[in-house]
Amino acid sequence: MREVAVIGVGMTNFGKFIDTPLKELGRRATWDALKDAGMSPNDIQIAYVGNACASIITGQVMVLGQIVLKEVGIRNIPITNVENACASGSSAFREAWMAVASGIYDVALAVGVEKLYAGDTSLSTKALAGATEVEYEANLGLTMPGHWALRAKRFMEKYGTTREQLAKVSVKNHRNGCLNPRSQYKKECTVEEVLNSRMIADPLTIMSCNPLGDGAAAAILVSREVAARCSARPVWVAASVLTTGSYDLNRDISRNQLEGLAGKQAFQMAGIGPEDLDLAEVHDCFTIAEFMRVEGLGLVPEGEYGKWLDEGWSNIDGKLAVNPSGGLLAKGHPVGATGVAQIAEVAWHLRGEAGERQVPNAKVGLAHCSGGGVASDTPACCVHILKK
Amino acid sequence: MSDVTQEKKTIPLIPGAFEMEGNEPHLIGTKCTKCGKAFFPPRYICSYCLTDEWIERAKLGNKGKLYVYTVINVASREFNPPYAFGFVMIEPENIRIATLISGVQDPNELQSGTEMEMVIEKLRTDKAGNDVTTFKFRRVAK
Secondary structure, eight states: OOOEEEEEEEEOOOBOOTTSOHHHHHHHHHHHHHHHHTOOGGGOOEEEEEOSSHHHHTOOOSOHHHHHHHTTTOOSSOEEEEOBTBTHHHHHHHHHHHHHHTTSOSEEEEEEEEEOOSSOHHHHHHHHHTTSOIIIIIHHTOOHHHHHHHHHHHHHHHHOOOHHHHHHHHHHHHHHHTTOTTOSOOOOOOHHHHHHSOEEETTEEGGGBOOOOEEEEEEEEEEHHHHHHHOSSOEEEEEEEEEOOOOOTTOOTTSOHHHHHHHHHHHHHHTOOGGGOSEEEOOOSBHHHHHHHHHHTTSSOTTOHHHHHHHTTTSTTSSSEEOTTOHHHHTOOOHHHHHHHHHHHHHHHHTTOOGGGOOTTOOEEEEEEEEOOBTTBOSEEEEEEEEO | OOOSOOOOOEEESSTTSEEEETTEEEEEEEEETTTOOEESSOOSSOTTTOOSTTEEEEEOOSEEEEEEEEEEOOOOGGGOSOEEEEEEEEETTTEEEEEEEESOOOTTSSOTTOEEEEEEEEEEEOTTSOEEEEEEEEEOOO
């Protein structure tokens, strides 16, 4: 297996862009990544494009990636569309990594692109409910906020976590989002505001849920040889893991066993431990999700993340910066774009280019994306570790 | 084309999900006769024995204990929120069923472990005027 470097990243602002077509969002992010890498569209040898909801939101099925990349002038190469719930973008990135690591290609492109908002929240909710088993759970009325509300209630029962502690995730991530020029929300909030906002599915209020939004991100992955020739500031892919749940119907849903498995595999592959991380972009689609996932991945001991939040240990200047970008809660979550946007965020920190939200002297970062809820388990869990 | 008005039908939301035995509804799943594990929705290969050799269609329990529930306030409009939704561990199979919860509006009214029973209720009327029904679980009356 060959070493793989990320030498270019790009990302649009995240937000609601009713008048901007999908292909335009994807074009901008890809063009920025090419400029960042100092490359031409002709240099790209293979591309993977992640998207999750276009089939329902805009009706674009089957050939989205090709439509986006023709706008960039990318032609006559293999292009594959990747759909894997919230992990669509990170799965596209992993495919691109495999293409280069295997030795078959030297330059690969990963793009994530999504329009989640078309002016109709009911339609967006329906699209997202597609991350459950449509003929069973979604058909009965289980939404994604509903799925996480149920997990939150079991978690709170088991560990004694309070609503105030859950809300602190949103407060922290909104504070970080204010420092990120690409963030959908740039407004601080208080615990009281989070708790008093509209109830979506008890205990999750609207400010405990990621917003609906649009955006795109792109990354260029190359072999060591190409990196040495083309880049002064490569970031290395130290681990890439993708896995799926067990779907046991009597599993304890207050734990994220799947993150445990993926985290263990990723740290083993990178040859480091959680204590070596400087930052982690963790899939905080809901406040409870950041809790369960940082603990599941082994970044924080079981049942202790409430204390971490109380003590500020996951702030940008804390023991381990969790979601310095603002995370999904503030930066936004255009589903298929998120995984690649996390890679861009980690790369900027490792290159020292993260501006006001820069994690000081960052050398190693983790990006985690998990998607869906089937048989109350997780269909897709993707972890990447990047290092300087 | 016939212009005879079609008779209103009762259509289950999930085809084949339940069956009536007299007045008692039962979920229809599968069971592995080797390891004893049950599945709902039905799986036709046992996830544990990894073979289809011992799997059989099975009438599953219609009672169980509440695992957890919530009230969903925002959903696609066909579901007409708010509504209570949760997981029930059915007995004797001890597997988790995703289900609408009948008879509660307050997300903090029922405790985990509450005894529950299955009922069949009308969920909505479809565009053709048919009644769409589904299984739900409700607290066993004391």
